[in-house]
Amino acid sequence: MSDLAAVYATLERGDRLASRQQLIEIVRSPAGQSNGEAWWLLAQSLDDPAQQADCRRRAQAAGYPPAPRATAVAQPMPAPALPPPGAGSIPAPDYSAAITFVVNKLGDDMDRYDLAQALMAREGWSYESAEGFIDYVSANFARTIAARHLTLITVISMLGLIVGLLLTCSSVLTISNVRTDGVDQIRASIRFIAGIAISGSAVWGLLKGLAALRVRR
Known part of the structure; x- marks a missing residue:
């Protein structure tokens, strides 16, 4: 198995750190310094934008990815013959x-690398195909992704409101109890203040989330 084949095998297993170490060893070798594909893969495995840009620059300097070949001007092709009546046709692939x-995972703020790995396992795609598909969904379904994200914020705000109200109500009951001693009164007062603060923050987040969802729809 070649060095890059071993790297791809490691990527298929989802071991990003191991693949990064393999690539570093490759590009540090005399022969690997001019391996554009290794530099390009290393850029995908890094998190620092400056390091990614440097690796991509080295990959391009080594001629990777290769420039598309110039093709001759295509001559017009004759129209295909229509299939006979009743003949079946090959259905287009359904990516719905x-x-x-992808929309759900991006709305949940899933890491793009982890999402690409999940797509590779789910659809049997290469890493490059998964990355391209994520870019496509991000560009064409941005509103849907944002709406899902805002829905999550709204739900969290509602839960916070419930917790705040429970704290406030329990503290009011404790304070109103004449048998409660001074220490419990102080604790109840602290819970009351905390409940009011949590409820206020939750209401603010809830209103912002609902308003944003209404605008996006």
Whole structure:
């Protein structure tokens, strides 16, 4: 197995750190310094934008990815013959399930690298195809992703409001109890203040989330 084949095998297993170490060892070798594909893969495995840019620059200097070949001007082709009546046709691939999967994961703030790995396992795609598909969904379904994210914020705000109200109500009951001693009164007062603060923050987040959802719809 070649060095890059071993790297791809490691990526297929989802071991990003191990693949990064393999690539570093490759590009440090005399022969690997001019390996554009290794530099390009290393750029995908790094988190620092400056390091990624440097690796991509080295990959381009080594001629990777290769420039598209110039092709001759295509001559017009004759129109294909229509199929006979009743003949079946090959259905176009349906990516609706994959689009829904990516929209949901991006709305939940899933890391792009982890999402690409999940797509590779789910759809059997290469890493490059998964990255391209994520870019496509991000560009064409931005509103849907944002709406899902705002929906999550709204739900969290509602839960915070419930917690704040429970704290406030329990503290009011404790304070109103004439048998409660001074220490419990102080604790109840602190809970009351905390409940009011949590409820206020939750209401603010809830209103912002609902307003944003209404605008986006």
